[in-house]
Amino acid sequence: MRISWLFFLIAVLVACIVTVACNLWNMGWVTPPADRYIVGIGGLVTIVLLAVLYYKAVRPFHALSNGVDLLRAQDFSSRLSKVNSAEADEIVDMFNSMMSQLKSERLRLREQNHFFDLVISVSPMGIVILDTYGRITMANPSAVSFFGCDSVSDVVGHSLDEIGSALPKAIAKIRQNDIETLRLSDSMIYRCSRLSFMDNGFAHPFVLIERMTDEVVKAEKKAYEKVVRMIAHEVNNSMAGVNSTLDTASTIIEESGSAELADVAQVLRVCQERCVAMSRFITAFANVVKIPEANLVDGELNGLVMVCRGFMESMCNKQNVELRLTLSDSDIEVKIDEVLFEQALLNILKNSIESIGRGGVVEIVTTQNPPTLTVIDNGPGISEEVRQRLFTPFYSSKPQGQGLGLIFISDVLTKHNCRFSLTTSADDGLTRFFIAFPK
Numbered sequence: 001m002r003i004s005w006l007f008f009l010i011a012v013l014v015a016c017i018v019t020v021a022c023n024l025w026n027m028g029w030v031t032p033p034a035d036r037y038i039v040g041i042g043g044l045v046t047i048v049l050l051a052v053l054y055y056k057a058v059r060p061f062h063a064l065s066n067g068v069d070l071l072r073a074q075d076f077s078s079r080l081s082k083v084n085s086a087e088a089d090e091i092v093d094m095f096n097s098m099m100s101q102l103k104s105e106r107l108r109l110r111e112q113n114h115f116f117d118l119v120i121s122v123s124p125m126g127i128v129i130l131d132t133y134g135r136i137t138m139a140n141p142s143a144v145s146f147f148g149c150d151s152v153s154d155v156v157g158h159s160l161d162e163i164g165s166a167l168p169k170a171i172a173k174i175r176q177n178d179i180e181t182l183r184l185s186d187s188m189i190y191r192c193s194r195l196s197f198m199d200n201g202f203a204h205p206f207v208l209i210e211r212m213t214d215e216v217v218k219a220e221k222k223a224y225e226k227v228v229r230m231i232a233h234e235v236n237n238s239m240a241g242v243n244s245t246l247d248t249a250s251t252i253i254e255e256s257g258s259a260e261l262a263d264v265a266q267v268l269r270v271c272q273e274r275c276v277a278m279s280r281f282i283t284a285f286a287n288v289v290k291i292p293e294a295n296l297v298d299g300e301l302n303g304l305v306m307v308c309r310g311f312m313e314s315m316c317n318k319q320n321v322e323l324r325l326t327l328s329d330s331d332i333e334v335k336i337d338e339v340l341f342e343q344a345l346l347n348i349l350k351n352s353i354e355s356i357g358r359g360g361v362v363e364i365v366t367t368q369n370p371p372t373l374t375v376i377d378n379g380p381g382i383s384e385e386v387r388q389r390l391f392t393p394f395y396s397s398k399p400q401g402q403g404l405g406l407i408f409i410s411d412v413l414t415k416h417n418c419r420f421s422l423t424t425s426a427d428d429g430l431t432r433f434f435i436a437f438p439k
Contacts, residue, residue, distance in 0.1 A: 066080060067080050067092075067095050070099070076102045076103035076106060077103060079099060080092045080095055080096060121140055123140060123142060124142055125208055126139075126140065126143030126145075126146045126208070126210075126211075127139070127142070127143055127206065127207070127208060128140075128155075128207040128209070129204060130160075130204070130205045130206060131204070133159075134159045134205075135157060135158065136158055136160070138156070139155050142209070146211065147163055147165050147167055147168050148164075148165040159172070160172035166421070167184060167188075167190065167209075170182050170192075171192050171194070174192055174194045174207075175194070176194055176195075177195060177196070178193075178194055179191070179192070179194075181212070184421075189211070189212045190209055190210065190211055190212065191209075191210040191212050192207060192210075193207065193208040194206075194207050195207075195208065239276075240279075242271075242275055243275040243276065243279075246268050246269075246271050246272045249268055250265045250268035250272070293415065294337040294412070295337050297336070298333060298334075298335065299333075299335070299338055300333060301332035301333075301334050301336070301373060301437070302328065303331075304336070304338055304341065304342060304345075305325065305327060305345070305364060305366065305373075306327075307342070308342055308346065309325065312346070312349050315350065316362060319357070320359050321353050321356055321358070321359065321362055322360070322361045323361075323362055323363075323364075324361060324363040324364070326363060326364070326365045326366075327364075327365075327366045328366050328367050328368045331368075332366055332371045333371075334437045335416070335438070336437075337412075337415070340412045340415070340416075341412065343408075343412070344408065344412040344413060345373075347408060347409050348375050348433050349364075349375060351433075352379065352431070352433070353377075355431065356378065356379040357379070360377065360378050360379060361377070361378050363376045363377075370436060370439060371437040371439070372434065372436045373437075374434045375433040376431070376432050377430070377431050378429070378431075381431050382422065382423070382431060406422075413435060416437070417438045418435050418436060418437055418438070419435075419436040420434060420435045420436070422434075
């Protein structure tokens with residue numbers, strides 16, 4: 001019960017007592033005349049005491065009750081007024097000081113939270129917060145982009161395994177408090193940290209995702225560019241001198257007409273061919289680091305595929321592979337460097353044919369919205385070990401491979417600002433090289 005209501009009840013009770021006493025006197029129950037004055041004086045004194053009680057006790061308690069209401073409503077901007085009581089005013093001053101500190105602290109926390117929200121929202125590092133059940137409760141725009149989703153609503157409320165892209169599935173396999181570097185089948189490289197922070201006495205797991213693709217690719221390219229150029233320079237110079245010497249020697253032997261040296265001349269010609277092959281082989285490595293910048297102009301994707309159709313069919317026919325084209329009915333307008341992209345497409349097709357061996361089917365599928373191109377083959381697929389090393393310089397799963405084809409493809413598609421991936425589906429066993437052009 002509030003203090004003001006208690007005071008009101010006391011005042012009503014005193015008034016009732018005074019009224020009853022007066023009525024008893026009027027009825028003759030109280031006979032001495034002096035009692036009339038005593039009752040009047042008693043009533044007056046009671047009223048005075050009630051007034052003193054109100055100003056000295058009830059009013060301060062009422063002010064403190066208002067303070068409790070302010071705290072309950074978390075209204076830290078309002079203040080209590082003094083009640084002209086030394087003890088009560090001291091409590092009021094302390095309360096007002098506490099409210100000022102709470103308001104300042106609340107404002108500081110809001111400013112800090114706003115600052116952290118801004119930093120998280122614009123951070124190039126992906127940040128994902130999980131609940132105790134592994135469901136995503138918060139993800140910043142960078143994390144949503146890394147996951148290949150369009151909006152935060154596509155990831156919040158879902159577990160990492162439920163999101164369709166490869167990155168969250170790989171992160172789900174990372175143990176708590178571990179840090180791993182993930183190289184995915186789309187040539188992207190991420191450094192992922194799965195940690196936790198304390199909030200209200202509970203550990204909340206979160207994930208930091210740092211894309212390191214550009215830094216790693218630049219470092220790798222700088223390293224192998226220097227090595228390749230040095231090797232190419234030395235090998236080509238040596239091969240040029242050796243080839244010239246072999247050509248002179250074989251010409252002299254052939255002009256001599258000696259039957260006994262005919263076999264020697266033939267061996268020399270074979271050595272020349274091997275020198276030329278060696279020069280071409282090392283030149284192929286050197287050409288990887290000399291890819292020109294893409295000259296992106298308006299182009300039509302279906303038309304480019306049809307231009308390459310004849311050459312692609314001849315590549316397939318040599319290995320008895322069927323080529324199927326499933327192109328969109330509408331034109332697909334994209335920004336493209338036709339020369340570079342044509343070479344990349346032929347490299348992708350070549351990889352598919354080599355994966356199949358002989359027989360089998362390669363299908364090229366395009367869509368308009370969004371603009372995509374997918375090369376599908378029914379080869380043996382990509383193992384987990386190979387998938388983890390895709391787009392690594394000089395790595396190849398083929399006996400005669402140089403490990404340069406996917407590096408060239410990755411560089412060209414990156415220059416086109418395309419998203420791409422090379423995966424084997426567990427559902428149908430088909431291998432897909434997926435390319436998505438920017439809208």
